[in-house]
Amino acid sequence: MFENLTERLSKTLKDISGRGRLTEDNIKDTLREVRMALLEADVALPVVREFISQVKNRAVGTEVSKSLNPGQVFIKIVQSELESVMGQVNESLDLSAQPPAVVLMAGLQGAGKTTSVGKLAALLKQRDKKKVLVVSADVYRPAAIKQLETLASEVDVGFYPSSIEQKPIDIVTGAIEFAKKQFFDVLLVDTAGRLHVDGDMMEEIQALHKAITPVETLFVVDAMTGQDAANTAKAFNEALPLTGVILTKADGDARGGAALSVRHITGKPIKFLGMGEKLDxxxxxxxxxxxSRILGMGDVLSLIEEVERKVDKEKAQKLAKKVQKGKGFDLQDFKEQLEQMRNMGGMMSLMDKMPGMGNMSAQVKDKANDKSFNQMEAIINSMTAVERAKPEVIKGSRKRRIAAGSGTQIQDVNRMLKQFTQMQKMMKKMSGGGMKKMMRNMKGMMPPGGPGGMGGMFPPR
Structure with a gap:
């Protein structure tokens, strides 16, 4: 997400360094470039106008202290205004109601509403330890009811059955009664979507909202639709008292216009981002x-949280003990590390959150893509247990067999073995720290003075 915007802004903001003071003249060209970058990212025009105006007002006349250069000061202002446009801080769900806390999901057909119900149920169960029940009030699409039942089973949450013969209000009031009797904390309600905003649909969901008075009404919208996402959210917000927005398919949106437009146009916060097809x-x-990510400065905090949540701690400790005892790091361990990386969204997701990666060339990024990781896994899968435990035995004829078995070339096998050797050396140096030590090193990538350093580029949480 934001690749195009990050690239444009990184180039633009480099050009302003070396000034002793920010003036209207020396930021004019930079502001023009920032404006163009935002428009190309499909950010809504009123949002761009206000953003540029705010940045200009704050930047002109700003004295630059000796410890910083004008580029850093300007970036700090741009970052602060980006945060302001998107809402300053994360606004979590307010579930402090008498159980069950009812959350109503609204949106157009194809926005990923039903999948988002499943994902949100998984998140509330795993992170917030809530007992969750889901129900489908989409009586127009029998497949939607079946889909939600399947998702509920996959994430192991409660499912309240419904059918197309019932009325949406009857379905949800029945689910609320059931949730009360079975002591569920949260009830997530999936509603019918349409291909466009129409009067009948709005009347139906308004009547449902009035009957069940949910604590949260979330609008689910596809990030790929850019500023149209913000305009659709505005139409829904005029009909329903929305409390927040879920932006889906954000991982496939290289522009990021929706994320920068929704809050400004609707006045409602984005509460969640859908970053892939998996249910987590x-x-x-x-x-x-x-x-911070838009400006190419990474997102170390999210990366650390992701590692804490998704890395198999038992495997990490086992590996740490193994390396500590001097038993070495073999190809089976390497394969497990690749699997852990895939669990965290793959290499591109990790690189997106690493500081400085925004300034990497497309060529370098292309070499470190997930395709090469899949190829390495295929190569290791073609090896025998002995070869994985003792990579030094892999010579000519074995290499030919491994390449043939994995559908690769001998040079691919050689490249993978070279990368493994580098990883092995790194693990030796870290011996005993495993993933945790790696994450401590990552924290060290933050500027001196912790989150507040670098002119506040990494703002405190």
């Missing part, structure tokens, strides 16, 4: 972290 691919939306 829903992230709380942190404006300060997203602003």
């Amino acid at each position: 691919a829903l992230e709380p939306f942190h404006p300060e972290r997203v602003a």
Whole structure:
């Protein structure tokens, strides 16, 4: 997400360094470039106008202290305004109602509403330890009811059955009664979607909202639709008292216009980002972290949280003990590390959150893509247990067999073995720290003075 915007802004903001003071003249060209970058990212025009105006007002006349250069000061202002546009801080769900707390999900057909119900149920169960019940009030699409039942089973949450013969209000009031009797904490309600905003649909969902008075009404919208996402959210917000937005398919949106437009146009916060198809691919939306990512400065906090949540700690400790005892790091361990990386969204997701990666060339990024990781896994899968435990035995004829078995070339096998050797050396140096030590090193990538350093580029949480 934001690749295009990050690239444009990184180039633009480099050009302003070396000034002793920010003036209207020396930021004019930079502001023009920032404006163009935002428009190309499909950010809504009123949002761009206000953003540029705010940045200009704050930047002109700003004295630059000796410890910083004008580029850093300007970036700090741009980052602060990006956060302001997106809402300053993460706004979590308010579930402090008499159980069950009812959450109503609204949106257009194809936005990923039903999948988002499943993802949100998984998140509330795993992170917040809530007992969750889901129900489908989509009586127009029998497949939607079946889909939600399947998702509920996959994430192991309660499912309240419904059918197309019932009325949406009857379905949900029945689910609320059931949730009360079975002591569920949260009830997530999936509603019918349409291909466009129409009067009948709005009347139906308004009547449902009035009957069940949910504590949260979330609008689910596809990030790929850019500023149209913000305009659709505005139409829904005029009909329903929305409390927040879930932006889906954000991982496929290289522009990021929706994330920068929704809050300004609707006045409602983005609460979650859908970052992939897996049922754990829903992230709380942190404006300060997203602003940092847009400016190519990474998102170390989210990365650390992701590692804490998704890395198999038992395997990590086992590996740490193994390396500590001097038993070495073999190809089976290497394969497990690749699998852990895939669990965290793959290499591109990790690189997106690493500081400085925004300034990497496309060529370098292309070499470190997930395709090469899949190829390495295929090569290791073609090896025998002996070869994985003792990579030094892999010579000519074995290499030919491994290449043939994995559908690769001998040079691919050689490249993978070279990368493994580098990883092995690194693990030796770290001996005993495993993933945790790696993450401590990552924390060290932050500027001196912790989160507040570098002119506040990494704002405190």
